Every structure is written in structure tokens, then in C-alpha cells.
Amino acid sequence: xxxxxxxxxxxxxxxxxxxxxxxxxxxxxxxxxxxxxxxxxxxxxxxxxxxxxxxxxxxxxxxxxxxxxxxxxxxxxxxxxxxxxxxxxxxxxxxxxxxxxxxxxxxxxxxxxxxxxxxxxxxxxxxxxxxxxxxxxxxxxxxxxxxxxxxxxxxxxxxxxxxxxxxxxxxxxxxxxxxxxxxxxxxxxxxxxxxxxxxxxxxxxxxxxxxxxxxxxxxxxxxxxxxxxxxxxxxxxxxxxxxxxxxxxxxxxxxxxxxxxxxxxxxxxxxxxxxxxxxxxxxxxxxxxxxxxxxxxxxxxxxxxxxxxxxxxxxxxxxxxxxxxxxxxxx
Amino acid sequence: xxxxxxxxxxxxxxxxxxxxxxxxxxxxxxxxxxxxxxxxxxxxxxxxxxxxxxxxxxxxxxxxxxxxxxxxxxxxxxxxxxxxxxxxxxxxxxxxxxxxxxxxxxxxxxxxxxxxxxxxxxxxxxxxxxxxxxxxxxxxxxxxxxxxxxxxxxxxxxxxxxxxxxxxxxxxxxxxxxxxxxxxxxxxxxxxxxxxxxxxxxxxxxxxxxxxxxxxxxxxxxxxxxxxxxxxxxxxxxxxxxxxxxxxxxxxxxxxxxxxxxxxxxxxxxxxxxxxxxxxxxxxxxxxxxxxxxxxxxxxxxxxxxxxxxxxxxxxxxxxxxxxxxxxxxx
Numbered sequence: 001x002x003x004x005x006x007x008x009x010x011x012x013x014x015x016x017x018x019x020x021x022x023x024x025x026x027x028x029x030x031x032x033x034x035x036x037x038x039x040x041x042x043x044x045x046x047x048x049x050x051x052x053x054x055x056x057x058x059x060x061x062x063x064x065x066x067x068x069x070x071x072x073x074x075x076x077x078x079x080x081x082x083x084x085x086x087x088x089x090x091x092x093x094x095x096x097x098x099x100x101x102x103x104x105x106x107x108x109x110x111x112x113x114x115x116x117x118x119x120x121x122x123x124x125x126x127x128x129x130x131x132x133x134x135x136x137x138x139x140x141x142x143x144x145x146x147x148x149x150x151x152x153x154x155x156x157x158x159x160x161x162x163x164x165x166x167x168x169x170x171x172x173x174x175x176x177x178x179x180x181x182x183x184x185x186x187x188x189x190x191x192x193x194x195x196x197x198x199x200x201x202x203x204x205x206x207x208x209x210x211x212x213x214x215x216x217x218x219x220x221x222x223x224x225x226x227x228x229x230x231x232x233x234x235x236x237x238x239x240x241x242x243x244x245x246x247x248x249x250x251x252x253x254x255x256x257x258x259x260x261x262x263x264x265x266x267x268x269x270x271x272x273x274x275x276x277x278x279x280x281x282x283x284x285x286x287x288x289x290x291x292x293x294x295x296x297x298x299x300x301x302x303x304x305x306x307x308x309x310x311x312x313x314x315x316x317x318x319x320x321x322x323x324x325x326x327x328x329x330x331x
Numbered sequence: 332x333x334x335x336x337x338x339x340x341x342x343x344x345x346x347x348x349x350x351x352x353x354x355x356x357x358x359x360x361x362x363x364x365x366x367x368x369x370x371x372x373x374x375x376x377x378x379x380x381x382x383x384x385x386x387x388x389x390x391x392x393x394x395x396x397x398x399x400x401x402x403x404x405x406x407x408x409x410x411x412x413x414x415x416x417x418x419x420x421x422x423x424x425x426x427x428x429x430x431x432x433x434x435x436x437x438x439x440x441x442x443x444x445x446x447x448x449x450x451x452x453x454x455x456x457x458x459x460x461x462x463x464x465x466x467x468x469x470x471x472x473x474x475x476x477x478x479x480x481x482x483x484x485x486x487x488x489x490x491x492x493x494x495x496x497x498x499x500x501x502x503x504x505x506x507x508x509x510x511x512x513x514x515x516x517x518x519x520x521x522x523x524x525x526x527x528x529x530x531x532x533x534x535x536x537x538x539x540x541x542x543x544x545x546x547x548x549x550x551x552x553x554x555x556x557x558x559x560x561x562x563x564x565x566x567x568x569x570x571x572x573x574x575x576x577x578x579x580x581x582x583x584x585x586x587x588x589x590x591x592x593x594x595x596x597x598x599x600x601x602x603x604x605x606x607x608x609x610x611x612x613x614x615x616x617x618x619x620x621x622x623x624x625x626x627x628x629x630x631x632x633x634x635x636x637x638x639x640x641x642x643x644x645x646x647x648x649x650x651x652x653x654x655x656x657x658x659x660x661x662x
Contacts, residue, residue, distance in 0.1 A: 002368060002394060036369075037333060037367035037368050038333060038337075038367075039333070063333060176510070176511075178511070178622065178641065178655075179634060179637075180511025180512070180634065181511070295640065295641035295642055295643050296641065297635070297638065297639040297641070298638060301636075303634065304628070305630045306510075306630065307627075307630050309626065310509065310627065310628065312653055315648075322643055322646060
């Protein structure tokens, strides 16, 4: 206990809760400690809002002073200003563990490296240095730094971010019973459905097979999160689709019927929903799979047949369901 | 952070690593803290050896003094004697979180309640009080106690123990691909196989279907753990089994061919291995299921068809595999 790995793992687990929801930013987590006590564990939640380090420092402030801040903590400008106005030695005995090197550039939010430099923490420990050249250099601006803690896990965490720098990051989403049956009604928990709607709300396009559209006649909106419904691409050999299917009527969304997958060359985040047919058609293009597994065994005979090797990356609960993140690996 | 729930959850997670392996004892975990710092997280591992509290206190000693003890920490008598010989105020500022009330009776190991009483910790926080009357009363012998932290999770942890007080606790074990295919070769990781052999080593009997015996011709021993092979009960309508099947030749094990399940009325721990047939035959008797899920999708067409409602209790990794603990719930 009391090890670097333990504190970094807490930051990693928190970051996974917001995996992909931070698009186009990477998922990042942070833990603040004081003499071995854990003051806070936080993660970046949404692009354009406060980064993990900032949220963790605000929460550490609240833990230390047994108080609650009274402004919007997700407003990065307000949050930075608040932290910079604290007495200079406020965090002098604190250390921060961050899964990714603090950003050194100023984008929608101020630079975290500048902030941490001004706050003069006891130590800044990072999992990996920022692999994007224009973002790196954060560590050089800081004193008392170390890096490389749980390096492989921190790299796995930002793999989607690395992929969507160059091409589409393709996530295949599937909901199944524990004995691998798919089809109607397997997303038993509201929490799982809400998570799907959060992903739909941040992706660039939702890609779906024509057969699923014909059979399920879906809406594919984000009604559980009140989010903007995603643009939809329907993968079909020929466009014979009934325009009465609800997805065509959702406001402020484009629907395109496509017969080739060239758009996957473009940097983007593509969410794929579908069954066996789509899984087979997309197999060589799938980066990660996200499986929501419900606590049921079923005699429903709709399943999916495919040979594919995966690596489990992270697993958690969404209410009663399991949520299993995995990546496709070669043979 | 720094909450009772956080420290208790660490103890719970550690205890789940040894779930059922402590038979006939319950699984128990413990966390020791000092001013909010986590000094140790430990769990009871095997009946007849040191309890969770004792292992956690020994580890806390090591963390504080940056040293390593030089005796067998699993020898409860040595461990108690060592802890009792420490300066009286050694743990005076430490608190301990235990998932279950410390035992007040002296069995194979000395009483933990007596030990904690003598060590005069700052606080003893327990998840639940001991539900077995002859074991309870531990808290009454201690000062500065609280109970009821993560009560439901702590109750779920010892449910097998509660069941095997009265009748057989029946665990159905299954290994499957992520799309629910069973049969040969799905336990891909050595760690999962080793865990199965650990369970075989502690259960009272391994119950298996005649069909699996005929088809797989298994050995059903504990060769990965060098443990004593379990007694085997083969559930068969008629005994036409080939005695050349390896399981019959394992030394110091009894094999019985049975046609009824009355033995499940006896307090015991019964591990069930088998496929769809055995799952259906046993359905009304199954308490928990343990599924080892491998990171593969497969076109193998051997699966299992059954309607059953589960509740996921705990999930973890065994090397590359997922290990999913669940209990059967009514409709």
C-alpha cells in the first residue's frame, strides 16, 4: 500500500468511467495525496471543461477545508483562477498523480502545466508523457516530477485518442445476455442505456447495418441524456429503406445510406451498432468492442458467430449490468 | 475520499480474491489506516491460518517500520504472540476496517476480538456483526467500535458461509468464450485453471454430469496446485461408465455414481462442473455461478440454453480472463 502504483490505479479507474466521453480529448484521471492520505480522485469528463488535474485539486481543497466550492467546477477558467488565488503554499505538501502528462498548451482551457508549476506541489507523478508533440513539454516546466508509473495501463487508456489522430476510431457496441444472446431487450439497466446515449452524443457518426434498421426500426437518438442525436450512416448494398422508420425523422440529424467504408480513413470517432452481419462486415476495421452484459441466461436463439481475439481492457458495473471494454488483437 | 466506505471497499475487494478458498470459514477482508493513510489491506486465505485482521496488522507493522517479519505470518499462534509482544501503544493511532465482526471464540486460531482488545486500536469499524450466535459478542469486548459500513456488500460476501451452515452451498462453474460458447479449451489462462484447482482442493465434493464424463474423459484433479483431488460424485441415471476414464484412477479419492441429489441437504460445499445438461438438471439447486470468460469470440456451436436470472456479485481478472461471480435470483 501507499505505493505510486496504488494511487495511479485509482486515477486510472476513475478515468475509465469517462472513457470516450471526453472525445476529442483523451481520458485522463488524477489523484491528489497528502502524506499518503488520498485527498481526491477525479477524471476529465467532457472536452472544453476542466481537466482531471484541476478537478482533483479543487476536490482536494474541499477535503482539506471540509467545505464546498460555490462556483461551477467544470468552468476551467474559473477553476484555474480560483486555484491560482490560493495562498502560494496551499498545496506545498501535496503530490498529484496524473495518468497523462499535464498539457502545456492553452486551448479551450488554460494550460495545466502552468497551473501546476505555479502551485508548486511537492511532486507531480505521471503515467506517461504526452505522445502528441505539440502538447508535450509539460513536465519540463515542472520541478520534482517522475513518470512511467503503470505506463502500459496509461497507454491503453489513451489508445482511442492516439487512433483518432490519424483515422477513425471504431467502437463496436453490443448488448448481450451472459450466454451470448443478442437482440431485443437485453439492455436491462437504465444506466447502460444512458451510457449508450452518452456515447451517441459525443461520436461523429453512428454506423449501423441496414438489416438492423429494417428489423428493429430504431430511433437512435439520445433521449435519456437530452443530447443532440448523432448523424447516422446506414451501411447498405442498396437503399430500399422505409423512410417511415423513426431514425429518419429525428430533428437536426443527417442520415446517409452508404455502400463503402472510405469515411473510416478520416480522423473521427465512429460508434457502430448492429448484430452479427455488421460485426462480420466491419471485422477488420474494429478497434475496440464495448459489451454490455446483462445478468441473465436466455433461451433466445439469436446469437453471433464470429472468430475474433480480444483483450479485456477494463470492466465495471452499470447498475446490474457488466460493462466490458476490450480491444481486437491479431491472431 | 478518506471515507469509511472507501476503506471497507478495499477490504471487500481483497476478500473476494479468496472467496470460497477459506471454506469452511467465511471470506473476510481488513484494512488498517493511520490518520487516513492506508497501511495494509489483507484477507483471510485458508481455514486454520491467520485471520484477515491479523494479516492486516502484521502488514501494517511492516509498512510503518519499513521492514519484513521473519516468521510464518499464516501461523496464527506465532502471529498473535508477535502482535501481543509489541509496545502497548504501537497501534494506538491506527484504525482497522473489517468486513465481518472479529471472532470472539477460540478455535483453530486464537480469538481476534481478544487480540484487538489488547492492542487498543483507535477504532474498530466492521461491516456486519457475526450472524453465527456462538461467534458473536466480539464487538462487545472492544471499545470505540462502529458497524454497518457497506452492510449489504459485506452480507453478500459471507452468503456462502451462511448457506453451508444449513445445507450444501452449490457453486456451478462454467468456462466460456465471450459469446457464450462452452466446451474444450476455453480456459485459456493458467491462472483460471489454477483457480479451478484451488476450488477443487477445498470443496467437499465435485459433482459432475455423466455425459461430461463420457465425452471429456476428465481427470478432475488438482495438479496445478498439488492439492488433494476432490471426491467426485457422477450424476447418472445408470452406471455404464468406462472405468478407464482417468478420474477413476486418481489416488486417495472416492468416486461415487449417484442418481439422486439428497446429499445436497447436508451442510457442505459442492462444486459442480458440467454443461447444459447438468445446468438444467441442477437449476433449482444452484446457489451461485462462477463464470470464467475468455477474451475470444468463437464460431464453435456448443453453447448452453437455459432461462435463468442472475445477479452479478463481483468481477475480476484472472490473467487474461474475466472471472464473474453471480448468484441465482428468483423471477
